[in-house]
Amino acid sequence: MKENVIKLHDKKFKVMIPAAKIEEAVAAVAAKINEDYREKRNPLFLGVLNGSFMFMSDLLKKIDFNCEISFVKLSSYCGTSSSGDVKCLIGLGNNIEGRDVIIVEDIVDTGASIEHMVEELKTKKPASIRVCTLFFKPKAYQRQIPIDYPAMHIGNEFIVGYGLDYDQLGRNYKDVYVVTE
Numbered sequence: 216m217k218e219n220v221i222k223l224h225d226k227k228f229k230v231m232i233p234a235a236k237i238e239e240a241v242a243a244v245a246a247k248i249n250e251d252y253r254e255k256r257n258p259l260f261l262g263v264l265n266g267s268f269m270f271m272s273d274l275l276k277k278i279d280f281n282c283e284i285s286f287v288k289l290s291s292y293c294g295t296s297s298s299g300d301v302k303c304l305i306g307l308g309n310n311i312e313g314r315d316v317i318i319v320e321d322i323v324d325t326g327a328s329i330e331h332m333v334e335e336l337k338t339k340k341p342a343s344i345r346v347c348t349l350f351f352k353p354k355a356y357q358r359q360i361p362i363d364y365p366a367m368h369i370g371n372e373f374i375v376g377y378g379l380d381y382d383q384l385g386r387n388y389k390d391v392y393v394v395t396e
């Protein structure tokens with residue numbers, strides 16, 4: 216790891232999970248998915264931008280069956296009205312009817328985002344939807360959507376790196392950092 220402490224905007228962050236540990240967790244979750252999906256027909260991995268970009272890349276390199284890969288984004292702005300609660304799924308070009316879909320998230324915290332996304336995808340009648348996330352905060356989670364493939368469990372701390380940002384900075388670092396003091 217290059218630096219032990221990084222400064223993003225007004226805050227300092229220190230390494231919490233080194234890249235090698237992330238790699239192990241990604242390999243383990245990929246092995247589970249390989250096991251479960253071997254018999255399925257061309258499942259669709261749907262990465263949620265921006266946070267999942269690095270995880271998607273590393274995860275999919277370890278997936279050993281034929282699959283499709285696409286990305287979507289959740290925007291807080293929909294049509295003419297803007298609200299923190301009303302999120303809009305953008306960029307889904309694929310027809311997912313009858314498809315096996317695996318959503319790939321960077322982090323599931325309260326679960327509001329993933330619940331919204333699953334509800335919206337269900338209206339498009341996929342054969343199945345499962346959720347894979349790099350990080351899962353079980354103590355913060357308040358929804359009923361099953362989190363099928365959590366690569367790592369963490370507490371309620373705020374983390375950055377490996378795709379995750381603090382006000383858009385920090386996504387490029389290969390280690391995961393936690394805010395200090």
Ligand code: 5GP
Nearest residue numbers: 323324325326327328372373374375379380
């Ligand atoms: P939820 O809707 O599950 O409460 O929150 C999910 C979103 O909140 C994530 O996609 C992410 O953008 C943000 N988030 C939650 N916890 C963290 C964290 O520890 N670090 C960062 N960088 N973002 C987080």
Ligand code: MG
Nearest residue numbers: 266320321322
């Ligand atoms: Mg996310």
Ligand code: MG
Nearest residue numbers: 379380381382
């Ligand atoms: Mg963010």
